[in-house]
Amino acid sequence: xxxxxxxxxxxxxxxxxxxxxxxxxxxxxxxxxxxxxxxxxxxxxxxxxxxxxxxxxxxxxxxxxxxxxxxxxxxxxxxxxxxxxxxxxxxxxxxxxxxxxxxxxxxxxxxxxxxxxxxxxxxxxxxxxxxxxxxxxxxxxxxxxxxxxxxxxxxxxxxxxxxxxxxxxxxxxxxxxxxxxxxxxxxxxxxxxxxxxxxxxxxxxxxxxxxxxxxxxxxxxxxxxxxxxxxxxxxxxxxxxxxxxxxxxxxxxxxxxxxxxxxxxxxxxxxxxxxxxxxxxxxxxxxxxxxxxxxxxxxxxxxxxxxxxxxxxxxxxxxxxxxxxxxxxxxxxxxxxxxxxxxxxxxxxxxxxxxxxxxxxxxxxxxxxxxxxxxxxxxxxxxxxxxxxxxxxxxxxxxxxxxxxxxxxxxxxxxxxxxxxxxxxxxxxxxxxxxxxxxxxxxxxxxxxxxxxxxxxxxxxxxxxxxxxxxxx
Numbered sequence: 400x401x402x403x404x405x406x407x408x409x410x411x412x413x414x415x416x417x418x419x420x421x422x423x424x425x426x427x428x429x430x431x432x433x434x435x436x437x438x439x440x441x442x443x444x445x446x447x448x449x450x451x452x453x454x455x456x457x458x459x460x461x462x463x464x465x466x467x468x469x470x471x472x473x474x475x476x477x478x479x480x481x482x483x484x485x486x487x488x489x490x491x492x493x494x495x496x497x498x499x500x501x502x503x504x505x506x507x508x509x510x511x512x513x514x515x516x517x518x519x520x521x522x523x524x525x526x527x528x529x530x531x532x533x534x535x536x537x538x539x540x541x542x543x544x545x546x547x548x549x550x551x552x553x554x555x556x557x558x559x560x561x562x563x564x565x566x567x568x569x570x571x572x573x574x575x576x577x578x579x580x581x582x583x584x585x586x587x588x589x590x591x592x593x594x595x596x597x598x599x600x601x602x603x604x605x606x607x608x609x610x611x612x613x614x615x616x617x618x619x620x621x622x623x624x625x626x627x628x629x630x631x632x633x634x635x636x637x638x639x640x641x642x643x644x645x646x647x648x649x650x651x652x653x654x655x656x657x658x659x660x661x662x663x664x665x666x667x668x669x670x671x672x673x674x675x676x677x678x679x680x681x682x683x684x685x686x687x688x689x690x691x692x693x694x695x696x697x698x699x700x701x702x703x704x705x706x707x708x709x710x711x712x713x714x715x716x717x718x719x720x721x722x723x724x725x726x727x728x729x730x731x732x733x734x735x736x737x738x739x740x741x742x743x744x745x746x747x748x749x750x751x752x753x754x755x756x757x758x759x760x761x762x763x764x765x766x767x768x769x770x771x772x773x774x775x776x777x778x779x780x781x782x783x784x785x786x787x788x789x790x791x792x793x794x795x796x797x798x799x800x801x802x803x804x805x806x807x808x809x810x811x812x813x814x815x816x817x818x819x820x821x822x823x824x825x826x827x828x829x830x831x832x833x834x835x836x837x838x839x840x841x842x843x844x845x846x847x848x849x850x851x852x853x854x855x856x857x858x859x860x861x862x863x864x865x866x867x868x869x870x871x872x
Contacts, residue, residue: 403564403570404564405564405676407440408673409575410670410674411526411670414476414665415474416664417526418526427662437671438532438533444572448572449528449571451542452576453576454640455576457545457546458546460509461510462543464499464513466496469489485526487529488535505559506562521541554650556646579603579607580668582597583666594666595667614653615652616648616652616674617650620642655674655677655678656675737753737754741808742805743768751808752808759809761864764798764864766794767860774794775790775796781859792835795837795862816841816844819841820865821863822852822864823853826850
């Protein structure tokens with residue numbers, strides 16, 4: 400008997416299009432072809448266990464593990480029922496499921512097995528097992544993604560699984576069923592209209608895939624907090640599989656990665672990625688998270704968000720907003736309003752933007768960073784109102800970045816900006832630096848511009864922009 404190991408890992412998409420309608424869109428077909436190739440790879444590796452961690456099986460109380468030896472049913476997707484149904488009959492390794500449950504308990508996790516006839520298998524697991532194990536020749540096990548689990552809990556979940564793999568001497572394949580960017584179109588679209596929802600989503604998707612192609616799985620896990628915030632995924636469950644997959648591979652950065660396909664599925668980013676445990680030969684990087692062996696109940700779910708800053712510019716925390724300006728209000732949901740967690744919260748009861756017909760009107764946008772309220776370049780005064788040195792170029796760059804996030808959230812692009820009104824609290828000091836950044840950024844787009852000198856802004860910032868965008872149908 401072998402000593403037990405993970406012989407391959409795969410990232411696969413969760414939506415039913417690859418099973419039910421690959422021929423309706425060339426991208427969907429490319430994903431299907433990649434999944435068929437992945438199935439052959441798994442067979443060639445002589446794997447004897449497939450482990451699926453699925454983001455479409457959320458749980459609240461601990462982690463749930465499918466332990467019905469032969470779950471049978473018909474899966475109909477809640478959103479895409481028009482595509483048809485997927486009958487399934489899976490070969491579940493109930494012995495492994497119960498052993499994993501016990502190993503979880505030994506490491507301090509809440510866990511239990513599910514063995515209930517008629518209990519529905521989630522869409523991600525159905526798609527993964529239908530295409531990766533089409534004849535059910537390899538036994539499988541499915542685990543849920545806990546909505547509130549942090550990195551420590553997710554890491555221990557993987558280590559418990561590895562305990563059983565080694566104890567049973569299994570040749571296991573680890574599968575994460577997930578989307579990359581998880582933002583889907585909220586209206587029905589025809590297959591030929593499918594694309595990644597926004598440029599920002601596509602940018603982050605490609606960064607993730609670049610790292611995975613280089614075998615830098617742990618770097619993706621480390622970046623997950625920043626990715627989750629920047630990509631505007633509301634469900635933190637979306638990047639937990641990267642934590643799990645990283646721990647299943649020893650938190651390494653020297654795997655051999657291959658992106659087999661990357662395409663849009665109704666706006667979301669779908670990818671098929673193969674991660675071979677064979678070292679790529681590059682130096683592994685330091686694992687700088689706590690290497691947790693046992694879970695003790697602490698949960699700080701994505702409470703630390705990496706802040707995006709302008710390269711080579713200082714970033715200084717803003718003074719407490721409750722004592723310097725109005726409290727931060729949650730964005731409103733008025734008709735036509737546009738709000739995004741990728742931009743700083745408004746300082747009043749108003750949305751980030753509002754669309755009327757083919758025009759988009761942005762509220763005043765400053766340089767504060769989403770999630771932290773830090774001000775690139777530093778605030779203009781301290782909590783006592785005493786002046787502080789600050790960098791107007793860094794602030795202006797940050798304003799333009801925030802404008803871009805809001806514009807893209809609305810489904811527009813920066814080249815559609817037609818008019819900008821800029822407010823400067825110190826025209827004499829700051830106009831030159833602000834004007835230089837304008838030339839590098841919005842100046843290339845060519846909107847009309849008005850720049851006004853004002854006494855102050857509600858927060859300790861030096862610059863704010865009011866933007867109008869034309870969004871023709």
